[in-house]
Amino acid sequence: MRLSISALAVAGVLAAPALAEEIYPATLAGHAILPAMSLVEPPADAPRDAWISGKFTGAARIDAPMSVMGNVGKSYGGHDTGIALPFIGQPVQGMSGFAMTRAEDGSWYTLTDNGFGSKRNSPDAMLFFHKMAPDWDRQSVERRETIFLSDPNHVVPFRIAYEGTQSRYLTGADFDTESIQVIGDEVFIGDEFGPYIIRAGLDGVVKSVHATMLDGKELTGPDTYSVYVPAAAGTDFQVQRSGGYEGMALQPGTGMLWAMLEKPILLDGGETEGPFLRVIQFDPKAGDWTGTSVKFQLSDGATAIGDFNFIDESRALVIERDNGEGDPAQGCEDGASDMTACYPNPAKVKNVVLIDMSDTDADGFVRRIGHIDLMNIADPDGKAIDGLHQSEGAFTFPFFTIEDVARVDDTHIIVANDNNLPFSGGRNIGKAADNEFILLSVPELLSAK
Numbered sequence: 001m002r003l004s005i006s007a008l009a010v011a012g013v014l015a016a017p018a019l020a021e022e023i024y025p026a027t028l029a030g031h032a033i034l035p036a037m038s039l040v041e042p043p044a045d046a047p048r049d050a051w052i053s054g055k056f057t058g059a060a061r062i063d064a065p066m067s068v069m070g071n072v073g074k075s076y077g078g079h080d081t082g083i084a085l086p087f088i089g090q091p092v093q094g095m096s097g098f099a100m101t102r103a104e105d106g107s108w109y110t111l112t113d114n115g116f117g118s119k120r121n122s123p124d125a126m127l128f129f130h131k132m133a134p135d136w137d138r139q140s141v142e143r144r145e146t147i148f149l150s151d152p153n154h155v156v157p158f159r160i161a162y163e164g165t166q167s168r169y170l171t172g173a174d175f176d177t178e179s180i181q182v183i184g185d186e187v188f189i190g191d192e193f194g195p196y197i198i199r200a201g202l203d204g205v206v207k208s209v210h211a212t213m214l215d216g217k218e219l220t221g222p223d224t225y226s227v228y229v230p231a232a233a234g235t236d237f238q239v240q241r242s243g244g245y246e247g248m249a250l251q252p253g254t255g256m257l258w259a260m261l262e263k264p265i266l267l268d269g270g271e272t273e274g275p276f277l278r279v280i281q282f283d284p285k286a287g288d289w290t291g292t293s294v295k296f297q298l299s300d301g302a303t304a305i306g307d308f309n310f311i312d313e314s315r316a317l318v319i320e321r322d323n324g325e326g327d328p329a330q331g332c333e334d335g336a337s338d339m340t341a342c343y344p345n346p347a348k349v350k351n352v353v354l355i356d357m358s359d360t361d362a363d364g365f366v367r368r369i370g371h372i373d374l375m376n377i378a379d380p381d382g383k384a385i386d387g388l389h390q391s392e393g394a395f396t397f398p399f400f401t402i403e404d405v406a407r408v409d410d411t412h413i414i415v416a417n418d419n420n421l422p423f424s425g426g427r428n429i430g431k432a433a434d435n436e437f438i439l440l441s442v443p444e445l446l447s448a449k
Contacts, residue, residue, distance in 0.1 A: 001282055018262075022370035022446040023370065024445040024448065025330035025369050025372070026065055026376075026377045026440045026442050026445070027378045027380065027383060028381075028395050028438060028439070028440065028441075029047055029171065029383060030139075030141055030437075030438065031136070031383050031384050031436070031439070032139045033139065033388070033434040033435060033437070034132070034141040034434065034435035034437075035434055036413075036421055036434045037421075037434060038091070039090060039092065039433075040089060040146050041090075042090055042169075043148055045167045046126065047167075047169075047437060050171075051088065052086050052124065053086060053087045053091065053126070054116055055085075055124055056124065057085055057116050062086055063086070065087065066084050066086070066088075067084060068086075069082075069083075069084045070082075070083050070084060070085060070127045072423060073423065075344070075427075076326075076344065077225055077344050079340070079425055079430050081424070081430070081431060082432055083421065083422035084422070085309065091387060091418050091421050092130070092146075093418075093435065093445055094382060094418045095112070095403065096110075096112065096116075096179070096418050096420075097110065097179040097180045097190070097246075097307055097403060098404045098405065098416070099180045099182045099406075099407060100198070100416070105131070108131070108414070109132070109166040109180055109224075109278055110129065110132045110416070112129065112130070112177075113176060113177060113178055113418060114127065114192075115172030115209065116423075117420065117423065119172070122172025123173035124161075124171065125171055126170070126171055126439060127148070127170045127172065127174070128146050128148045129146075129180055129189075130143055130145065130146050131143075131144040133359045134414070139385050141435065141437055144425065146312070147204040148170075149175075149198075150204055151168070151170060151243070153206070154207060155233050156206060157209060157225070158174075158225035159225075161173040164349060170206070174193075174422050175194075175198065175435055176191055176244065177189050177190070177293050178191070178195050178244070178245060178247075178403070179246060179247050182202070183255070183284055185201065185202055185206070186200065186202065186255060187199075187202060190244070190247070190248035192244030193221060193224065193225075194212060194220070195211055195219065195239055195261070196209050196212065196244075196245075197245070197248070197257070197282055198210075198285070199287070208280040212259075212367055213280075213289040214219065214274075214289075214412070215291075215364065219265075220236075221237050221241060222236065222237050222239070222241050224237065232270070233269075233272070234266040234337070238265050238350075239261060239265065239266070240263045240265075240266060242263070243304075244261060245259045246262035246305055246306060246308075246403065247259075247260040247262075247305050247306070247308025247318065247319075248308065248310050250308050251310050251313065252310055254313075254445055255282070255284065256281050256282065256290070257283075258280070258282075258331070258357065259279070260278070260296060260305045260308045261278050261283075261284055261361075262305055263275060263277070263303070263304050264276060275302075276295045276297045276298060276349055276365065277298065278293055278294075278295060279293060279294045281293065283419060293368050294357065294365070295366065296366055297366075299349065299351065299353075301348060301349040302320040302321060302322055302351070303320070303321070304320055304321055305318055305320050306319035306401060306402045306403040306404070307404050307405045307406075309406045309407065310357075311407040311446060313442050314357075315354060315355065315356050315357070315369070316354070316355055316357055317351075317353070317406075317407065318355060318359055319350075319351070321349060321400075321401070322347065322350070323345065323400065324343075324348050324398075324400070325345065325346070325347055325400035325425065326345075326346045326426050326429070327396055327398045328343075328348065328375070328398075329392075330342055330343050330429065333353075334346045339385070340429075342429075346439060347399065348375065350373070350397060350398070350402055351371040351372065351373060351374065352374065352405055352415065352445070353367060353369075354368075354369040354370055354445055354446075355368050356442070369448050369449065370448050371445075372440070372445055374415065375396045375397070376394045376396065377395040377396065377438075378398070379394070388427055389434070397415065398427070399418075400420065401424070402415065402417050404417070404418075406416050408439065410443070410446060411441055411443040412441055413439075413445075413446070414437060414440055416435065417433065419433040419435055419436075420433075
């Protein structure tokens with residue numbers, strides 16, 4: 001059943017609470033990188049097609065490895081990134097979510113997204129998650145293991161890109177995997193295309209796929225397999241493209257998953273229902289939606305979220321962001337025609353917000369307690385890696401997509417970016433962004449109630 005949201009839902013816009021919250025300090029306690037050009041070999045039983053990835057990112061098929069230069073696009077200055085497609089192997093790029101539960105060796109379960117940004121251009125980008133271990137002293141990140149997703153038991157309810165193969169590995173033409181949680185010997189992954197929740201073993205084999213239910217009706221997006229063109233936004237689909245589950249948090253105590261949409265839901269006619277996001281509860285034991293949902297209010301200038309993780313039984317961290325990229329100190333002047341040495345759309349809103357999921361108002365909005373500003377991080381001890389601290393003064397994290405956050409201990413959190421290889425920069429003009437991991441000391445934020 002498809003959900004048709006009426007214009008009456010506009011009342012939710014009027015009910016959206018005004019934001020006035022505490023801004024807490026953040027201090028850089030560690031900085032580590034996984035280089036942008038980090039590749040992994042496909043499994044031995046993967047199709048030969050997977051050995052050259054990124055062949056379909058242009059207007060026509062590209063077969064010659066490393067023959068087409070990556071570029072950030074006209075809206076971001078048209079800068080080349082110094083890394084060319086297609087790749088020999090699979091790019092590790094795009095850290096798109098941290099699991100709250102760490103691996104036995106202390107490493108972080110983290111997820112690579114769908115590959116090259118869309119369903120159309122990612123049929124040769126394999127889907128996988130990793131065990132990653134940042135070493136703050138060496139300022140490097142060790143990839144300890146990569147686990148590839150596959151569907152050998154034909155659980156996925158639609159034709160996959162590698163349908164005719166025996167191994168049936170999944171690709172970015174099948175799902176856009178953006179959030180991850182580990183429960184026992186299973187992994188739960190939030191997808192943007194369906195949007196779906198995918199349940200798999202720690203070996204990557206899919207066990208079930210769950211379509212999204214909100215208020216008893218199914219939510220779909222423009223990339224859902226059952227939606228056909230022509231389709232009317234808000235009527236035939238309600239989730240924006242690239243607006244599915246960017247964050248999915250595991251709640252301690254209850255064991256429930258809360259899946260947060262990246263962007264606001266669409267109404268009939270294609271308008272959004274307001275500057276807020278739906279957060280929908282899923283019971284992993286029952287394998288079904290509970291019928292409970294709440295709303296997360298975006299701050300002024302924020303357009304989407306990047307990750308979502310609990311720090312205790314009720315409080316959680318959410319990354320909210322705008323669509324900007326690059327340090328504002330290198331922003332282009334108004335009306336500039338030459339953008340070769342500046343950022344026309346620099347980063348401005350990059351926050352880690354603390355919310356209380358147990359405290360909602362009469363309209364279903366969760367309480368925002370406060371936030372830290374990732375564009376204003378103190379670095380008194382000089383923890384930033386040389387060459388990656390662009391402006392004078394505060395350390396900034398000026399990336400388009402910042403998609404990983406988790407609590408480390410009572411005073412620290414870890415944050416990482418999705419570098420959209422090879423299409424995003426943000427740190428240095430003309431250079432693809434690395435996968436940066438930062439350790440932040442934020443005792444005031446984590447103790448706030």
